[in-house]
Amino acid sequence: MPAIIGAALMMQTLNATVIANALPAMAEAFGVAPLRLNIAITIYLLATAIFLPLSGWIADRYGARRVFLTSIVLYAVGSVACGFAQTLDQMALARFIQGAAGAAMAPVGRLVLLRTTPKNELVGAMSVMTMPALLGPVIGPVLGGAIVTFADWPWIFFINLPIAAVGLVLAWRYIPDIREQGASRLDPLGIVLTGVGLACLIFGFETLGRDQANPVAVVGLFAVGLVALALYGRHAARTPHAVIDLSVFRKKTFNASVVGGAFMRIAMGANPFLLAMLLQVAFGMSAFAAGLMTFVSAVGALVMKTTAPPILRRFGFRSVLSVNAVIVGLSFMAYALFRPDWPHWAIMVVLGVGGFFRSLQFTSLNGMAYAEIKQDQMSRAATTSSMIQQLVQSIGIGLAASLLHGLMRYQGETRLTAAVVSPAFMIIGAVTMISMFWFLRLPKDAGDEMNGRAPR
Structure with a gap:
């Protein structure tokens, strides 16, 4: 079941990485500046944020499986609309449809997992769920780059259709119809x-x-x-x-995961956009070549998914999150050192190492969030977590675009260069380290129930 939910979520992760790599080609097709295409990412997050508050209640009222299946269908419809868009306004509307569907897909899938998995198995189950989802970032940059370079950008959206078809069949057959008995009134x-x-x-x-x-x-x-x-x-x-339910923020583990983790997710929202601008616009790489560079980051993330549970059992959430926050911040800062004359293998090594440690951080954050959450709070806690994740990702994209505009003006440049984009990675890396202040205040045994760690 975690693998099936993750396969459906792969549509979202695949689309997110593919579209980031295709932004320059889409900008040329629509006749707008590349930076203006950040709306194609942001409008998706906007729609998700608007409809996310309803997702938990709808799942409780109508059943998780029905809502999950409906969201897959609507996401496929939005993908088709994106592929046929002729203007930036049409693209924005189609992305809004995708975002509205995606608002239910992730939190409802997570909700099914939370309600059917014992807490001491949840970290492992979430790792399994996210492994198919991580295939999107693994194949997305390469696939997206190949489509943009050798075909045409609309196909980056049409590739969602076979994934949606398979997801519908598997979810219909294997996902249980979980719903809360006596669902709360609509607010x-x-x-x-x-x-x-x-x-x-x-x-x-x-x-x-x-x-x-x-x-x-x-x-x-x-x-x-x-x-x-x-x-x-x-x-x-x-x-x-x-x-x-704002009371969930009184739980130390949930607060650290959602609020402290927000600074990590700001960087994750900014990273694909900044890398696309650096490698394609500043370095002049083709979309395919840039995709080959960035997919290594997702390979590192996929490798980490198999090693995260034993690392957490050995060192605990507090130690892993605190130390790894510094490593992740430094990995983002290292991207500022990239130059056009760097050998491609060197760029790929740095990106791969960064992806490895970022995956450990997000596996830890997602697993720890629900350590103190009771079953009757799961629905609203999952919705709250998803809402904040979407908000901070949009903050990351807006921050990235704003930084590039500001750095261009400060340096008196009229186009994006490596000297303009590189300092943005330094700032983003520093932002991620702010999260340490939440992690260091956690108890030593925070979340141990979630990873099966023996008391010490």
Whole structure:
């Protein structure tokens, strides 16, 4: 079952890595600047953030399998619409459909796993679930680069169709129809407040990455978003059936995983965008050559999935997360050293090592998050975690585009060069290390129940 859920999630990871590699070709087809194509990534995250608050409630009300299957179908429909898009506006609308479908796919799949797996087996089960999903980043850059170089960019979306077909058959046959008995009442006010708040913040960060961002509009978006989320905080304190259960943040392991881990996920949101700009635009590589470079990072991540559980049993969540946060930050900073005359094998080694340790970090974060969560909180905890992940990834993309614009102006450049892109990796690497302040405050035995670690 974890492998089947992961296979469906592979559509999302495959699409994410493929589209990052195809941005320059898509920009040329639409007649816009490459940096403007960050909206193709951000609008997906925007739609996901809007519909995520509903995912847990819908799964409890109508059954996880039905919702999971419906999300696969809608994702395939959105993929077809993306492939036939003729303008940037049409692409944005099609990506919105994809994002709305993806809003249910990941949290509902995770919810099924959380409710059917004993806690001491959850880290291993999540590793199995994410292994098929990691095939997307492994084959995505190479496949996307080959399609863009030798065919045409619409095929990067059409390749989702056979994956969706196989996923539908397997999920229909093997995924149990999990639903909460006596599902809570719908919280329409909470859904509106969280949807408006997250949408304004995500679109605000996307606007920061535009060539001619209106400062008043940007400030207005952030203000509306923060006010809406603040109002939701007051609403949730007085509403037992609030769509997002804020009490889960009182759990140290969940707080460290979601809030501390957010700084890691900001970097993960920025990384594919920055690498595409560096290798293709600044270095002048073809999409296929850049794909061959970056796929090694995902290979390293896939290798780590088999070694993460024993590492966590040996050293524990706190030690692994704290030490590895420094390693991951330094790996991002190392990307700033890349130059056009570097041998390709050297770039691939650095990317592979970085992918290896980032995978360990996210396996640890995902496994520890639910250590103190009770069964009746699982649905809203999974939804809350997914919402914040989407928000911070959009922050990463907006931050990356904003950094590139700022660095171009500071250096007086009119186009992207290695000297412009490289400092952005240094800043992103420093951001990831902020997460250590949450990890170091964890108890030594934090999450030991999740990885079967013997008491010491």
